[in-house]
Amino acid sequence: xxxxxxxxxxxxxxxAAKAVMLAGRERGAEVSVTADPAAVARADRIVLPGDGxxxxxxxxxxxxxxxxxxxxxAVCRRGVPFLGICVGMQMLADTGLEHVPTPGFGWIxxxxxxxxxxxxxxxxPHMGWNDLAFRRPHPILDGIPAGGHAYFVHSWQFRVAxxxxxxxxxDYGGAVTAIVARDNIVGLQFHxxxxxxxxxxxxxxxxxxxx
Amino acid sequence: xxxxxxxPCLDVADGRVVKGVNFTSLVDAGDPVAAAAAYDAAGADExxxxxxxxxxxxxxxxxxxxxxxxxxxxxxxxxGGGVRxxxxxxxxxxxxxxxxxxxxxxxxxxxxxxxAADRFGSQCIVCAIDAKxxxxxxxxxxxxxxxxxxxxxxxxxxxxVAARGAGEILLTSMDRDGTRAxxxxxxxxxxxxxxxxxxxxxxxxxxxxxxxxxxxxxxxxAVLAASIFHFGSFTIAEAKAHMAAAGIPVRMDQGTP
Numbered sequence: 001x002x003x004x005x006x007x008x009x010x011x012x013x014x015x016a017a018k019a020v021m022l023a024g025r026e027r028g029a030e031v032s033v034t035a036d037p038a039a040v041a042r043a044d045r046i047v048l049p050g051d052g053x054x055x056x057x058x059x060x061x062x063x064x065x066x067x068x069x070x071x072x073x074a075v076c077r078r079g080v081p082f083l084g085i086c087v088g089m090q091m092l093a094d095t096g097l098e099h100v101p102t103p104g105f106g107w108i109x110x111x112x113x114x115x116x117x118x119x120x121x122x123x124x125p126h127m128g129w130n131d132l133a134f135r136r137p138h139p140i141l142d143g144i145p146a147g148g149h150a151y152f153v154h155s156w157q158f159r160v161a162x163x164x165x166x167x168x169x170x171d172y173g174g175a176v177t178a179i180v181a182r183d184n185i186v187g188l189q190f191h192x193x194x195x196x197x198x199x200x201x202x203x204x205x206x207x208x209x210x211x
Numbered sequence: 212x213x214x215x216x217x218x219p220c221l222d223v224a225d226g227r228v229v230k231g232v233n234f235t236s237l238v239d240a241g242d243p244v245a246a247a248a249a250y251d252a253a254g255a256d257e258x259x260x261x262x263x264x265x266x267x268x269x270x271x272x273x274x275x276x277x278x279x280x281x282x283x284x285x286x287x288x289x290x291g292g293g294v295r296x297x298x299x300x301x302x303x304x305x306x307x308x309x310x311x312x313x314x315x316x317x318x319x320x321x322x323x324x325x326x327a328a329d330r331f332g333s334q335c336i337v338c339a340i341d342a343k344x345x346x347x348x349x350x351x352x353x354x355x356x357x358x359x360x361x362x363x364x365x366x367x368x369x370x371x372v373a374a375r376g377a378g379e380i381l382l383t384s385m386d387r388d389g390t391r392a393x394x395x396x397x398x399x400x401x402x403x404x405x406x407x408x409x410x411x412x413x414x415x416x417x418x419x420x421x422x423x424x425x426x427x428x429x430x431x432x433a434v435l436a437a438s439i440f441h442f443g444s445f446t447i448a449e450a451k452a453h454m455a456a457a458g459i460p461v462r463m464d465q466g467t468p
Contacts, residue, residue, distance in 0.1 A: 014307040052332030123409045129214045129462040149462045153334040196285045
């Protein structure tokens with residue numbers, strides 16, 4: 001199995017790559033961190049990490065020649081399983097509202113809005129470990145206990161248009177989207193590569209997923 | 212519900228832990244990577260490496276340590292000490308740090324925070340503030356290991372760096388650091404109330420009640436400690452159990468699934 005982690009000059013690829021490598025070791029996964037659209041076209045699994053502001057991430061992604069076309073061909077036309085992490089998940093939306101409204105891939109309907117906890121004492125960014133509440137079953141959750149903790153660090157969140165796309169939420173002065181999914185696409189707002197055993201299990205689930 | 216984080220901090224010099232870490236399980240307690248892995252297994256919520264004499268010559272050593280740590284630790288790692296520009300941030304993030312902490316460079320010019328946050332996002336930019344009490348209810352920033360006063364008000368400075376894009380404040384009381392007398396609660400409370408971002412309380416922890424006070428009285432989102440964990444006075448699990456008993460939500464499921 002070939003796993004491509006897309007390198008578009010956004011944040012911490014090292015941690016994500018190491019965690020995917022560890023998760024894929026027993027499965028003989030060949031993990032590459034790549035900015036080469038040809039490598040993405042050949043991949044059996046595609047991971048899009050992302051840290052930073054939505055418009056900056058989108059611009060950095062668009063700046064990789066041929067990547068947009070290679071990714072949408074693989075994910076939308078050929079159905080290759082795709083995992084977005086943090087801003088890589090948010091870019092699945094129609095629009096991101098951070099700084100200036102910026103188009104996402106539009107693969108899962110919705111908008112990325114600022115977190116606004118009902119309790120004004122709650123700080124933004126939402127930073128730390130929060131417990132997952134599942135909204136519907138999904139293979140990414142295999143072996144994950146409800147109430148398990150994942151590590152979040154973000155100020156913006158994906159509000160899906162269709163509740164069927166919502167897989168898990170956490171509570172932070174109101175519901176905050178944690179996992180979205182549709183067809184062969186899954187997105188995690190938290191960092192599986194920083195969420196210890198729970199995160200590694202989800203990465204293994206992603207590699208085993210046959211949508 | 213978001214859980215309150217417990218963050219062990221390792222002081223690192225020339226690639227070795229200074230002040231030592233006393234885990235019976237460790238063959239080499241001076242190796243930061245081994246210590247980090249032990250804390251990961253013990254249920255720490257994050258880790259912090261502080262390069263205490265960061266010089267240009269030993270940066271390579273730190274990068275190598277961070278890389279090796281990221282290979283075996285799957286909790287967030289903050290690295291600070293000698294961070295001067297967005298280039299240092301980039302190098303540390305690429306090595307495997309999850310967050311990078313500015314200190315003196317931000318005091319000299321708070322715009323370094325804005326520049327780094329614009330490039331890499333606020334979520335990975337921490338501003339460390341070392342403050343000393345100069346009058347009741349007044350705290351001033353000191354640099355160079357607490358030796359050099361700056362005349363800058365700590366609470367006002369915290370507001371400034373949060374506005375420039377720091378995603379978190381690591382607040383150390385120079386009065387309390389190393390005393391085991393507990394956090395400086397009025398300072399912690401003043402800064403936590405002044406900024407919209409999370410504040411990590413640091414400096415002075417000697418008992419588990421001190422950790423509780425940092426949260427319940429100081430308003431901190433996370434508590435950082437070094438010696439009580441390094442010397443085995445308390446385990447991370449004991450600290451969490453104590454905080455939970457005091458009604459503070461903590462993460463207890465690090466071993467699952």
